[in-house]
Amino acid sequence: MARESIGWVSTTELDNVQDFWTSNVLKSSIYKNKIQRLPPLNIHYDTPRLPNDKKWTDQSLISTRSVDNYLAESDAFQRASFTNIIEKWKEYDKSKTDRLISSFDTHYNMKIRFRQDEKINRSSEMKYGSIATYHRFIGSENNNKNNKPCVRHKRLTQEFEERHVRELLQLPTTTVKTRRPSHYLSKITKLPPIETTIHSSVSIQLSMLWLVYGAAGWIGGQCRDLLNVAGQKVVSGRRVASLKDVEEDIITHKPDRVICALGRTHGDGISNIDYLEKPGKLKDNMRDNLLAPMFIAQATMQYSKLAAPIPTLYIGTGCIYEYANPNDLTYAYTENDPPNFFGSSYSTVKGTTDLLIDAYPHVINARIRMPISDEPNSRDFITKIVAYKKITSLPNSMTVMSDVLPILLALTHDGKFGGRINACSKGWADHDWILKTYQEKTGEVLNYELESFEDQSARLAARRSNNILSTDKLEQWMKMLSPDTRKLYYTPHILPELKKSIETICVHRANMKATNNHDLTETRRLLVTGGCGFIGSNFVNYWLKTYPEDTVINVDKLDTCSNIRNVEQADSSKYKLVVASINNKDLMLHLMKQYDITHVVHFAAQTHVDTSFGNSILFTESNIFGTHCLLEASRIYNKLRKFIHISTDEVYGEWPAGSCHETAVLNPTNPYAATKAAAEFLVKSYGESFKLPYVITRGNNVYGPYQFPEKVIPRFITSIMNNEKMTIQGDGKQVRNFIHVTDTVHAIDLVLRKGKIKMIYNIGSKDEIKVMEIASILLKLMKPEVKLEDSIVYVKDRYFNDCRYSVMTDALESLGWKQEIKFDDGIRMTIKWYQEHPDHWQNDGSYNLE
Numbered sequence: 001m002a003r004e005s006i007g008w009v010s011t012t013e014l015d016n017v018q019d020f021w022t023s024n025v026l027k028s029s030i031y032k033n034k035i036q037r038l039p040p041l042n043i044h045y046d047t048p049r050l051p052n053d054k055k056w057t058d059q060s061l062i063s064t065r066s067v068d069n070y071l072a073e074s075d076a077f078q079r080a081s082f083t084n085i086i087e088k089w090k091e092y093d094k095s096k097t098d099r100l101i102s103s104f105d106t107h108y109n110m111k112i113r114f115r116q117d118e119k120i121n122r123s124s125e126m127k128y129g130s131i132a133t134y135h136r137f138i139g140s141e142n143n144n145k146n147n148k149p150c151v152r153h154k155r156l157t158q159e160f161e162e163r164h165v166r167e168l169l170q171l172p173t174t175t176v177k178t179r180r181p182s183h184y185l186s187k188i189t190k191l192p193p194i195e196t197t198i199h200s201s202v203s204i205q206l207s208m209l210w211l212v213y214g215a216a217g218w219i220g221g222q223c224r225d226l227l228n229v230a231g232q233k234v235v236s237g238r239r240v241a242s243l244k245d246v247e248e249d250i251i252t253h254k255p256d257r258v259i260c261a262l263g264r265t266h267g268d269g270i271s272n273i274d275y276l277e278k279p280g281k282l283k284d285n286m287r288d289n290l291l292a293p294m295f296i297a298q299a300t301m302q303y304s305k306l307a308a309p310i311p312t313l314y315i316g317t318g319c320i321y322e323y324a325n326p327n328d329l330t331y332a333y334t335e336n337d338p339p340n341f342f343g344s345s346y347s348t349v350k351g352t353t354d355l356l357i358d359a360y361p362h363v364i365n366a367r368i369r370m371p372i373s374d375e376p377n378s379r380d381f382i383t384k385i386v387a388y389k390k391i392t393s394l395p396n397s398m399t400v401m402s403d404v405l406p407i408l409l410a411l412t413h414d415g416k417f418g419g420r421i422n423a424c425s426k427g428w429a430d431h432d433w434i435l436k437t438y439q440e441k442t443g444e445v446l447n448y449e450l451e452s453f454e455d456q457s458a459r460l461a462a463r464r465s466n467n468i469l470s471t472d473k474l475e476q477w478m479k480m481l482s483p484d485t486r487k488l489y490y491t492p493h494i495l496p497e498l499k500k501s502i503e504t505i506c507v508h509r510a511n512m513k514a515t516n517n518h519d520l521t522e523t524r525r526l527l528v529t530g531g532c533g534f535i536g537s538n539f540v541n542y543w544l545k546t547y548p549e550d551t552v553i554n555v556d557k558l559d560t561c562s563n564i565r566n567v568e569q570a571d572s573s574k575y576k577l578v579v580a581s582i583n584n585k586d587l588m589l590h591l592m593k594q595y596d597i598t599h600v601v602h603f604a605a606q607t608h609v610d611t612s613f614g615n616s617i618l619f620t621e622s623n624i625f626g627t628h629c630l631l632e633a634s635r636i637y638n639k640l641r642k643f644i645h646i647s648t649d650e651v652y653g654e655w656p657a658g659s660c661h662e663t664a665v666l667n668p669t670n671p672y673a674a675t676k677a678a679a680e681f682l683v684k685s686y687g688e689s690f691k692l693p694y695v696i697t698r699g700n701n702v703y704g705p706y707q708f709p710e711k712v713i714p715r716f717i718t719s720i721m722n723n724e725k726m727t728i729q730g731d732g733k734q735v736r737n738f739i740h741v742t743d744t745v746h747a748i749d750l751v752l753r754k755g756k757i758k759m760i761y762n763i764g765s766k767d768e769i770k771v772m773e774i775a776s777i778l779l780k781l782m783k784p785e786v787k788l789e790d791s792i793v794y795v796k797d798r799y800f801n802d803c804r805y806s807v808m809t810d811a812l813e814s815l816g817w818k819q820e821i822k823f824d825d826g827i828r829m830t831i832k833w834y835q836e837h838p839d840h841w842q843n844d845g846s847y848n849l850e
Contacts, residue, residue, distance in 0.1 A: 206231070206488060206661075208413065211255035213237035213262050213296060218379040219315055219371065220261035222401055226409055229759070229811045230488050231661035240292040246299035250310070257412055258312040260296045264288035265346065271378060273346040274461040282345065289349045290356075297360040309362035313412040318367035318397065318422060319465035320351040326394050326453050329428075332470040335367075335420035343463030358420060366408050366423035368399040369469065374505055375512070382505070385431055386438060391448050392456040393432035397424040397469040400501040406489040407478060413485050417477055422469035425498035434502060441506035442513065471495055488663050511641075523549040527597045529582050529630065530604030532556040534707040535646070535699075537566030538741045539601065539748060544569045546749070553595050555588070556604065557581045561708040565840070582626040588633035597637070599752060601644045602630060605679075607672065616671035623675035624682070631686045643683070643694040644752055649737075649764065649807050651677040651698060659806040662698070662760040687758050695755040697748060699763040700807060703826065704741030705833040706840075713738070713827070716775055717834045720782045725793045732772035732794075737806055739765035740826035743819050750815045761815075762807035767823035781831060 210227050214220035215236040227234050235253050238245055240262065250258075264284050267275045276285045293314050301309040320339035323331075339351030357365050370381040377383055381398065385391060404423050411417045432450065439446055457463045475495050485491070526543065530536040531554030540552055555578045556562050569575060576595075580587055582604050591597070606622045627645070634640050652660040653667030668674040686692040703713040716726045747763045755761060769777075776788050783791075809817070821829075834840075 205256070206484060207233070208256035209233045209235065209253065210257045210259060211235055211237050211249060211253050212259045213240060213292070214260065214315075217261055217263075218373075218377060219368075219401070219405075220259070222373070222405055223259050223261060223409065225814055226406060226489065228814045230409070230663070231808050231810055240295055241287070243295045243299055246295050250299055255310060257415075258296060258300050258310050259412070260293050260312065260314045262288055262292045262296075263315065263317075263350075271384070273344055276345045277461040285345055285349050289346065290353045293353055293357060297357050297363050301360055301362060309360075311412055311415040311418075312360075312363045313408055314357060314363050314365050316354055316357075316365045316367050316420075317347070317350045318369040318424065318467070318469050319347050320354060320367075321467040321469075322465055323467065326466050329395055329468060332397075332468045333422075334470045335422060335473055341465045341467075343457075343465070345462065347465055354420070361418040363419075364408065364412055364417055365420045367420065367469065368404070368423045369467075370396060370398040372398055372400045372502065372505065374402050374508055376509060382434060382438065382502070385435065386444075386446060389448055390451045390456070390459075391431045391435065392451055392453050392464075393430045394453065394466040395428045395430045395468060396466055397422070397428050397471075398498055398502075399423055400425045400496065400498065400505070403492070403496040403501055406491050407474070407495075410481050410485045410489040410491045411477055413488070414480075414482055416480075421474055421477065422471055423474065424469050424471055425501055426471055426475075426495045427498040428468050429498055429502060433499075437499075437503055438506050441503065442510040488661075490663075523547075523551060525551045525553070525595050525598050527553045527555065527588075527591060527595070527600045529555045529600070529602045530562070532558060532562040532564055532566050532577070533603060534561065534566075534704075534711075535702055535741060535744060536601075536603035537563075537706050538704065539603070539745050540575070541566075541568045542742075542745045542749070544572055544575060548574065550574065551595065552576070553578065553591060553597065555580055555582060555591065561607070561710070563706070563840070566706045582630050583621065585629035585633050588630055589636055592633060592637040592639075597639075598641050599644065600630065600634060600640060600642075601646070601748065601752065602627065603646050605646075605676065607648075616675075619671055619675045623672075624678050627679040628682055631682060631692065634692060635686060635690045640693060642752060642755070642757070643692055644748065644755075645680065645683045645694060645696045646748070647676050647680055647696055647698045648673065649698050649700050649762065651680065652807070659764070659808040660762070661808050662762055662811060684758075693757045695751050695757065696760045697751055697763050698760065698807065699744055699747075700737040700739045700765055702741050702744050703738055704830055705837075707741075712771060713774060713778075713830065714834065716778050717782070717831055720778060720791070721835065721838070725791055726775050726779075727795045728771065728775065728792050729795055732770065732775070732792075734771050735768055735806075736771070737765050737768050738774075738823055738826075739763065739767070739819065740821040740823075740829070742826075743821055746820075747812055747817050750812070750817050754815045759811065761812045762809050763812060764807040764809050765819050765823070768806065769823065777827060778831070781828065 210232050212220055212224055212227075212234055213236075215224045215234070224234050224236075235255070237249050237258075240246060249255075264276065264287075265273055267281075267284070268278075270278075275281065293316075297312060297314070300312045318333075320341050321333045321337065322341040322343070339347075339354060342348045342351070354365060354367070357363055371379070372382055373380045403425055408421075408423055411421075435446055435448065438444065451459075453466075478491070478493070478495060481491060486493075524547070528536060528540055531540045531552070533556065536554075536556070540554060543550060543552055551574050553576045554567070558564065558579055564570065564577065567575065567577070570577065578587075578591060582588060582602075604622070604626060606619045631643075634643055649660065650670070650673035651666045651668050652664055653669045653673070666677045666680075668677045680696055683692070683694050683696060687694045701712075703711070707714045709715050709718045719726045743765070744763055747761070751761050772792075775792055779786060779788055779791055809819075
């Protein structure tokens with residue numbers, strides 16, 4: 001057959017290669033999340049030495065068959081336009097002596113040796129990198145006896161890089177210096193790779209956009225909540241009736257990750273899969289349990305602008321197996337076993353989906369079984385069987401959602417996993433054991449009787465699948481998670497055991513029930529530390545007004561920043577003030593026992609950053625030792641429903657751009673922030689070691705009424721009122737987010753009532769303002785006729801002054817919180833309060849206690 005040649009490679013062969021990549025290579029899953037999200041690259045090439053071989057000429061051709069065989073050995077290739085790049089290279093082929101081929105895809109680097117009379121074979125050496133580069137190196141005996149690359153080759157390579165590489169592939173132009181980790185590299189052949197000096201950096205993108213189908217459902221809603229807590233952006237997909245529906249969602253939202261939590265298990269008053277056995281329900285079954293997941297899998301693969309499909313998590317089922325003998329536990333089904341249970345319409349269709357969706361390697365097919373949640377829910381397995389009068393007790397694998405779902409999200413986030421996975425907790429349990437454990441932990445008496453498997457099958461419209469799934473593969477995947485992703489989703493290092501998790505959940509539900517009963521029949525009794533300070537007093541005032549039946553015990557040592565007049569209802573019978581230091585552990589324990597405390601809200605702390613540079617020991621004594629004493633008293637007391645620790649956003653340290661998520665590494669840069677961070681670690685340790693039910697909040701700069709004039713806003717206000725100049729530390733360009741104390745108090749209220757145990761909640765605003773701008777705003781509102789330059793004086797800056805703080809509030813917003821007071825309104829309210837209460841402090845800045 002006649003072949004038209006472009007350079008050294010025929011167009012026919014190029015077409016065949018492209019066709020192969022288009023039809024087959026899109027199934028690749030290993031590097032599916034890297035395209036478009038790789039960091040910028042810094043590329044340098046050093047030519048490797050070649051053997052002194054006369055057979056190297058420019059007439060070697062790539063045969064279609066050998067290329068197919070070669071590429072079929074790897075699932076790592078992505079689609080690239082060979083023809084376009086070769087056409088570009090023809091411009092350099094005027095003399096037919098340049099002897100260089102370069103071709104690129106978007107993710108890999110290969111180096112191939114061509115021989116005149118040999119086709120590509122296993123002796124060829126290849127290596128992946130950030131850009132796939134095909135170098136052809138030649139040299140004659142005369143000019144290259146020392147196996148050194150020719151000068152012209154180097155010049156052409158450098159010229160091509162500088163003028164065409166990034167234009168052809170639309171790569172970023174900035175550079176990084178980090179070497180790409182070797183574990184991202186793999187070899188097509190078993191021969192050692194050629195050494196290279198191509199450098200790049202691969203890092204995990206922490207913040208992503210997730211498209212969730214079924215977000216309004218039970219499992220989809222849990223995915224959405226976990227993603228919000230992890231600082232991810234979540235959008236809900238439309239109802240899926242066709243492939244076009246998913247394609248349009250992808251075009252509109254451009255998601256980084258996709259979750260399919262769609263499925264049909266119940267309806268029309270029937271709470272289980274018997275619903276799908278009714279006449280006419282096959283359509284619903286096929287649409288929701290087969291077609292919708294397949295449409296999502298297909299769209300996420302084919303609609304990527306580049307070759308990489310969108311990593312997708314599909315919530316499937318493991319209820320597709322059965323044993324000949326239901327009590328036979330000699331074999332745990334693995335991901336490689338085909339479905340063998342067809343006793344229900346649901347399992348038959350889901351088993352078909354399980355087989356078909358495996359053709360999409362970018363999809364994680366998470367086989368869950370009998371899902372269990374921490375909170376009672378009509379879809380929760382424990383909630384279901386507690387209400388049953390007849391129980392067939394057989395050993396089964398089950399999925400504790402709070403244990404497994406974070407793992408699945410982390411695996412999807414990493415983007416390097418795909419295929420079937422048995423997404424179950426470790427071990428197995430039977431129904432009778434669960435019900436007995438529930439009775440033991442909750443004290444409830446359940447009335448049920450056991451029935452045989454045969455009797456159950458005769459009574460129900462559809463048979464039930466009973467099996468045990470192997471979790472070996474899931475445990476292996478967990479070990480491969482990146483550290484950043486593991487931390488982002490609080491993923492455990494070891495797969496939790498099913499029975500231990502069920503026992504914990506039963507205890508949790510017993511406590512929830514007791515708490516709910518207390519909330520209905522008994523009042524809360526709060527121990528508030530630092531309740532005469534700024535935020536603490538605003539919280540006490542709010543609580544006594546909002547919950548008049550609750551009791552507040554306020555412990556405050558009344559230091560410089562405290563004022564008993566800050567509490568507006570100090571004469572209330574529901575309010576008690578104890579003037580004491582929290583450093584007295586025995587007194588704290590006595591108060592907890594005396595007043596039967598249900599909640600602790602810990603505000604007390606030394607907070608003035610400037611003071612911490614000169615007397616940091618005082619901060620250690622109050623913020624660390626004081627917190628430790630309070631924790632120790634709480635441990636001995638052992639009856640708290642919740643311990644709220646009020647911290648600060650300064651524990652994150654300086655944050656030049658963007659906003660901090662709760663999982664960010666703490667990097668305090670001043671003694672005050674360091675003591676608050678240390679206190680947080682103490683609180684966390686008591687949660688892990690002694691099961692203290694803690695919650696931590698980290699707030700932005702708070703302003704509002706009752707704030708001591710040492711802070712920037714009240715200090716500027718009082719300076720203007722007293723016709724004094726405002727003092728600016730440094731250049732005044734430090735940026736802070738300011739939030740009104742009312743919004744902060746509302747946030748703490750939500751955290752106390754709805755916050756999840758062991759969670760951290762940022763409390764922040766979007767009002768980001770420079771210190772100099774605050775001075776200008778206050779002057780215009782209070783004395784507009786005065787010039788700013790005449791009203792300020794610059795003073796020496798702190799030893800270290802963070803330029804900027806900012807926090808994300810997605811986790812708090814998931815509880816129903818939102819910022820209600822904007823800075824323009826809040827600052828006017830604050831000015832008015834200080835103008836109406838000029839006698840609240842003395843001329844020296846201390847509070848007037850008379």
